[in-house]
Amino acid sequence: MSESVTAPSQPGSQPELKRVIGPKLLLFFVVGDILGTGIYALTGTVAGKVGGAAWLSFGLAFIVALFTATSYLELVGKYPKAAGAALYTHKAFGIHLLTFMVAFTVMSSGLTSAAAASRAFGGTYLQELVGEFSNGTTILVAIAFLAVLAGINFRGVAESVYLNVILTCVELSGLLIIIVLGFMAFGEGVADASRAFEFNEGNTFNLVIGGAALAFFAMVGFEDSVNMAEETNDPPRTFPRALFAGILITGVIYMLVAFFATAIVPLNVLGESTGPLLEIVKIAAVGFPLWLFALIALFAVTNSALINLMMASRLIYGMANQKVIPRWLGNVHPFRRTPWVAIIFTTLLAMGLTTSSQISVLGGTTALLLLAVFAIVNGAVLILRRDPVSHYHFKAPTVFPILGIICCVYLVIPGLSGRPAIQYIVAGVLLGIGLILWLVTWIFHGRKTSTIDPTQLSEEPELPPEMRR
Template sequence: MATHKASLKKHITLWPLVLYGVGDILGAGIYGLVGKAAGLMGNAVWVAFMVSMTAASLTGLSYASLSSRYPRAGGAAYITHKAFGSHFLAYVVGLAVLASGLTSMATACRVFAGYFSGLFPLFSEPVIIIGLALSLAIIIFMGIRETIWTNSFLAAIEICGLLFIILMGLSFVGSVNYLDATTVQNPIGDLSIPILLGGAVLTFYSFVGFEDMLNVSEEVVEPERTLPKGLLLSVAISSLIYMSISIVAVSVIPATELAASKQPLVDVIGKAAPWFPPVVFSLIALIAVSNTALLNYVMGSRLLYGMSSQGLLPKFLADIHPKRLTPHRAILILLVVLLILALSGDISDLARATSVLLLICFSLVNLALIVLQKKDKVKGRFEVPAFVPAAGLVVCIAMLTQAKSEELLIAGGIIAFIGLLYFFVKPSAEAIAKMDL
């Protein structure tokens, strides 16, 4: 009797995909880092977001082209292996994406703690971080249906909160010089290329998420056509919101005050709309930030489970809970790592470490498209000229040159650990060749 292997159902159409992408991109980055970025860039913080948007858009075009060529849930690791044929490089890229998700989760937890302590000062930040991490682990352990419901609810509130800030702050726009980059760190207001790229490395974290859309490609209707459109629309909508938020924030509150705030956007709405209960917006911010952590936790647990199932990580991580049907051991391992990162790192260092890891992966993806355009006869429905991935590669490398020693050490340590893990686990060439990350 013939048996059929279960496959993922294709049910995601264009606009649900766009909502997924926008919900993944928006979140902890803008709620937590607009203050840090203002401390570095002053009123010119929007320029840093614009550079980050350029880098994300160019790389997004490369991802869109690659997704139309190879519509499978292989992500950066699969593309890297196909372009360069290196098992080790593909393995490192695959786990680097997972690591970026972990640092993103840790950053979200610290942002959450900052907003929560502003709302309930009796609780210490370590206690808040532990409470959030445990709550997310429980939701994801309960099941994917519960997780999706939670995500949909949080994403809707998250987007509405940002749009509300923009609407309330419009009357303040035009009140400051938006090219004034004067800060404590930059007293002469120098808007040089190194300063600009340094700010962009930090704000680039806000755009993290669009690359995750490839992971649902096997559930997308007509992925060769839908994925490129959905990806580009998600980046465009998120970019518009981010640029608007950054301009509104420095229009309402001086950059120095934003930099010192633990809950910058709550302070912005407190001045722009004093009639609006600050407690309500604090809750909106908490919801938005927790959604970022939730999405990354889901992605991370599935990556660990999938890689373990394929022999790329220790087998015990591939166990499924008999009742909840979730990868409970992978969820538990991620919880431990998440707590270690969130309780030990500064928010900006963690965010920039995430940016460094992803900029390395994005550089390889852009280079991979250049290579594949020359050597692979496969053509997708969305092709881009070679200068697009070339420009994306140059921008990513330029931003990497401005990374500080702290985040380079964190990112380098993570990559070194991945390299050691490769030689410890010794995955087979066949397992790496069919990586489904």
């Protein structure tokens, strides 16, 4: 491992970020970053793959996330910089191309996640408010949705961490409504617990693994909390409690929602719906205003899509600004001070994904991309044990990163994870675009452009740190 691969910041070059985030705010940020499109849109799809016991797949996804979270906690404690997986990869392996591909993979996961959210936006929840329309119209709505978000992205969105608390509460309220209705359904005899323990035909282990490969999409987001490291009070001590508590809270909520969904809604209805949680409300609470729950769900997917599009465009800007991809992708608008070319580029890619793939494919591809990154991060934490630091930090039990590597790789390998080939094709196309951009820049501008400093990737013209996802 080379200690010189990451250029240190120059003393006095700029003031440090203000440390204003305490344990409670960080907990809300973690929970808010995990909540979103996955549970609102894909619960039914997971149930369709596994059967009534879909909650087991969410439980397995929760365990895998927990293993990987211990690695992130050790690394963010050692290197409290807002750079995340790219920084850890760079410090562990010192290979610029690998660092770039990790950064581009994270960016690509943001695009597939935003595209999945756009398809969910144009699905059952919106149609509950405006009436049913065709699949072709759904795609047009999804494209228009992304165009509107691109406009917001272009103007520049300045949300504070405190507003994130409000947004999290709204998203969380929808899931708590489902849990309350679930308990009520059992009390009124509407739910059938036995259905939540049934499996589809096939090998039970493979069914649960296949469901977890998709359900993991609902757990992603916890890793983005490391971008708050430079603004958190005493991160080595604050992060472990907040991150573990956040993953535990969301994991339990997701498993309860999945359990109630299959116990209340017939599987043939649940598996076909793009608004599975709305189906629970229809059966468990006849008098509940469906439009209100649909509105909450639309808010959840909108917030998720916007944050992911902003993260993707800022990563492209950061890479272009370092000249590892064509420099014109980093052009900044003179008046709005936002990376307008990167916004257009990432939005067009997201639109292409929206028109060519279903929600399940996009969600599964997001999980696939991030699981690959997590496998590298779990490996990096073990390698970086050779790089001790003098200050206190959380240290993961060695078995956890090892189990994290095994689980992540297992859920990535074709044939073992039960993923359809289309997810690998979509991921391959996106990463191929990144590799082509890298090679074109290298060919035309020489070897010196192939170096990348991951600590600079998150620097952007006008994006608050809490919106870097």
